Each structure stands twice: as structure tokens, then as C-alpha cells.
Amino acid sequence: MAFRIYCGALATDGRRYNHRALVVDKGRIIAWEPYDPARLTAIEPPDVDARAYVALPGMIDLHLHGGFGRDMMEGDPEAIRAVAQRLVQYGVTAFLVTPLTAPWDAIRNCIRAAREARTDGSTGARVLGCHLEGPFINPKRAGAQPPEYIRPPSVQELETELGDLISELRIVTLAPELEGGLELTQYLAQQGIIVSIGHSDATYEQTLRAIDCGARHATHTFNAMRPFQHRDPSLAGAVLLRDELNAEVIWDNLHTHPAAAQLLVKAKGAERVICVSDGTTGVGMPDGYAFELWGHRAVVQNGAARMVETGGLAGSAITMDACLRNSAETLGLEIASLLCAANPARALGYGDELGTLRPGAHADLILWNPDAQRIEQTYIEGVLQNSNLETAGIITPATN
Ligand SMILES: [Zn+2]
Structure with missing residues (x-):
């Protein structure tokens, strides 16, 4: 009715x-x-x-590892369903399950669980597929990704290890400057999978070559990427300048200073910036809550997720409603909603169906x-x- x-x-x-x-x-x-x-x-x-x-x-989170005490890497569809059912409280109506750098069998289990959660008609936010973050990243820019499981980019390895699970991938974060990186970029782009440059030390020129091979997205801009300098504009400079790339940003005023996020929007236009949470198991959990990022201990501290060993940021503990609130403070609600809903929907090809x-x-x-x-x-x-x-x-x- x-x-x-x-x-x-x-x-x-x-x-x-x-x-x-x-x-x-x-x-x-x-x-x-x-x-x-x-x-x-x-x-x-x-x-x-x-x-x-x-x-x-409704908001669409293209980069989410877990939340509310559950980790997508558990490899259990129940963990994904539990997260999906809580996300609606924060205004998220669709998301990508985001496996991180880990042993291949763990990545496979995570993607299989995502496939099941995507197709079983369960309630809560929609599962739209997977954003594979790693393992083909640069150890120099690993951030919170466990360095021991990083692999050199390889089409053959991806095909052998994932087989038909490749069809669940919507975005792959990789470092194109590594040997094999451009070939993998080309291969994924040909399959209609979005190549996101991230955890990368690419120079400006290397980034342009990746764009030529089909890269169209950048993972949590400014974080875990070679930074902008005026004689070495690097990946961050290319993200600011080149229209081909959509740019993720974690607008928690912690991963990114609000002025840097605003600069990103000013340089790229509000149509090409995408708010993501990069949320971990610690999302929605109280200060002091301890969890693991594939064998590395992390803890929620003052609303942030931090690695116990290094004190570095371990993904985030925020929800998309906070990204909306923070970006609306600078941009106004109408434009903030583009970053949190319309732009991620369009990036995945759902521009008429979702995010509007x-x-x-x-x-x-x-x-x-x-x-x-x-x-x-x-x-x-x-x-x-x-x-x-x-x-x-x-x-x-x-x-x-
Ligand atoms: Zn992440």
C-alpha cells in the first residue's frame, strides 16, 4: 500500500x-x-x-571492516548481519564488506560470508559486495594493515586464491607503483571492478600511469599515502588534481583535519568526494574496549581506534552519522549528503537507484x-x- x-x-x-x-x-x-x-x-x-x-x-559506506564488537574478518555471515542490523541506527542503508590484508583463507572466508549475507535476504543495511583492502599494498604505507601478510601485486595470485569470489569484489585497494601493480589495475578495470589507489607510495607520475590503466578511486585520501609536497606532488596531489579519481575521506576530524577535507572538496568538487567510516570492530564500543586487527591489538581511546603497539590509528571507531555531521558543519547538509550518499552510490553505478x-x-x-x-x-x-x-x-x- x-x-x-x-x-x-x-x-x-x-x-x-x-x-x-x-x-x-x-x-x-x-x-x-x-x-x-x-x-x-x-x-x-x-x-x-x-x-x-x-x-x-540513506548513507552508503564503501569502507567498513566491522562494528559493535563484530569483525567482518570473522568469516561468519552472522557477524555481517549483526553489523548490518546496527548500521541502520546511524543512517547507513548499504555498505561494502571490507576485508583487509590477511592470510588468503581468511580473506576468502570473509568474502564468502559477504556473499551469503548479500544474497540471503536478511534485514538491515544492504550488503552491496566487497571492498578488498590489500593485500597488494606498499609495506611503506601499511598503516594499520598487518605487514606480514602484504603480497606483491599479481593477477595470477588473485585468480588462484579467489577464483569465482572475484565476482563479489566492487573495489580493490592496491598500490599500483609496485611491480605487477599496473597489470593488476588493468585486469581489475577490465572486469568492471573499481581500482582504488591506497596504502601507496606512488609518485604523481606513477599515479597518472595507474589512471591510464583504469584506476578511478583513492582510498582514505591523505591517510596511508605519499603526501603532497610542492616538488613532489605525489599520489595525494594527483588525487586533488585529477577528475578521473573519486576520493574517499574519513571525515572524523582526526584522520583528516577539517581544513584538509575542505581543501579536498574545493579542489575536486563536491561530486567526487566520498565520506567513508573505515570503521572497525571498535565502532559503537566504549572507551577501553580492546579488539584485534588480524593479530594486532587495538583499543578504543577517546572515540578513536588505536594500535596498542604503536599508538597509530587503527581504522576508526566512528559511524557515518558523525561523518555527515562533521562535513555538514563545513559544507551544509545538502552537500554533505552528496558525500555520504549520492557519490558512493554513483561510484558503484547505482546513481538512479540509491543515494537519491x-x-x-x-x-x-x-x-x-x-x-x-x-x-x-x-x-x-x-x-x-x-x-x-x-x-x-x-x-x-x-x-x-
Ligand atoms: Zn580500511
Whole structure:
């Protein structure tokens, strides 16, 4: 049955529209209807009264290792489902399972679990496939990736080790400057898998060669990459300058200074920057919570995930709603939503289906409370997933 969500405003594709009712039917947004707030009195179920809120497309996290005490590398579909069910609370409606540098059998188990979670019709945020981060990275820029499992780039090794699991890969982070890196870049690009340059020490020139071979994405820009210098603009400079590359950024004001994130948006335009969480098992866990990154101990400290041995950042402990809040502070909510929803959707080729509220898209959306600066409700396929409002008695669970 069709129902309407009466929104105070909706923001999509970088613009804001006041007083619109989203008409949802069979899991899709089928129309917008303007309404006159002075004339609208009672809103009856199954319609939803969201006049105090801004509707935004659900967020899509392209880089997520785990959360809420669960690790995608457990290789257990149940771990992925558990994360997917919690993510909706933070406004994430789709994500990529992100295996990291580890022994091949662990990577295989993680991808197999992701395949199962993607296809079993379970609830929570959608699993869109995998972002394989490593093992073909540069040991010089390993960051928190366990160095003992780093491998030289090799098409043959990837094919032998992953076989038909390659079809689950949507993004592969690799270091193209290593021997075999360009060949692997070309091979993945030909299969329609996005090559993301990351954990890389590539110079500017090496980055251009990787772009020529099909690289189109950069992993957590500025982190674990050769930094910009004026005589050595390097990978970071190429990310800033070259339109071919979409740029991930961890906008937690910790991995990236807000001014550096703003510089990235200014250089690339708001259409080519993508907020990612890089969240680990420590996401949503209290300070002092200890976990492992494939054999290396990490702990949540002041809201950050840090390696115990080195004190370095070990991925993050943040959620996408924080990325939205932080980027909105600089860019405004409409543009921040591009970075968190529209741009990741478009990068994966879902520009008309996800990350937008245009009629025809899936009804994956969030209701943002502009006063409290938080997400009050999340819908996937038009079905309410999570609500902070139940206690207020305002809300009607919508069904299709
Ligand atoms: Zn990562």
C-alpha cells in the first residue's frame, strides 16, 4: 500500500525542497507532492508525520571492516548481519564488506560470508559486495594493515586464491607503483571492478600511469599515502588534481583535519568526494574496549581506534552519522549528503537507484532532526528499520 512521508524538507542531489510529501509504494519513491503546511492538519497512519525533519537519502559506506564488537574478518555471515542490523541506527542503508590484508583463507572466508549475507535476504543495511583492502599494498604505507601478510601485486595470485569470489569484489585497494601493480589495475578495470589507489607510495607520475590503466578511486585520501609536497606532488596531489579519481575521506576530524577535507572538496568538487567510516570492530564500543586487527591489538581511546603497539590509528571507531555531521558543519547538509550518499552510490553505478530521493529510486532514506543534529528514523525499501521516536508515540511503522 502506498503511503506518504510528510517532510519539513527533503534534500537530494545537492538541493533542498521545503514541504514535500514523499510518496512511497512497493519499496520505491514514486512521486513528490508539495503540501501547504498551513492547511495540513491531521496526518493519519500509514502516512508519516516528518514535518519537523529533513529527509535525506540513506548513507552508503564503501569502507567498513566491522562494528559493535563484530569483525567482518570473522568469516561468519552472522557477524555481517549483526553489523548490518546496527548500521541502520546511524543512517547507513548499504555498505561494502571490507576485508583487509590477511592470510588468503581468511580473506576468502570473509568474502564468502559477504556473499551469503548479500544474497540471503536478511534485514538491515544492504550488503552491496566487497571492498578488498590489500593485500597488494606498499609495506611503506601499511598503516594499520598487518605487514606480514602484504603480497606483491599479481593477477595470477588473485585468480588462484579467489577464483569465482572475484565476482563479489566492487573495489580493490592496491598500490599500483609496485611491480605487477599496473597489470593488476588493468585486469581489475577490465572486469568492471573499481581500482582504488591506497596504502601507496606512488609518485604523481606513477599515479597518472595507474589512471591510464583504469584506476578511478583513492582510498582514505591523505591517510596511508605519499603526501603532497610542492616538488613532489605525489599520489595525494594527483588525487586533488585529477577528475578521473573519486576520493574517499574519513571525515572524523582526526584522520583528516577539517581544513584538509575542505581543501579536498574545493579542489575536486563536491561530486567526487566520498565520506567513508573505515570503521572497525571498535565502532559503537566504549572507551577501553580492546579488539584485534588480524593479530594486532587495538583499543578504543577517546572515540578513536588505536594500535596498542604503536599508538597509530587503527581504522576508526566512528559511524557515518558523525561523518555527515562533521562535513555538514563545513559544507551544509545538502552537500554533505552528496558525500555520504549520492557519490558512493554513483561510484558503484547505482546513481538512479540509491543515494537519491528522486522518483524511481529505492525508498532508502533517513529522517534528520536539524535541531538535535541526529537521525531519527531510517527506512530501507520503504520499511522502517529504526526509530528514536517510538517513545514519543508519533510514529507508525510503514509496511509495503
Ligand atoms: Zn580500511
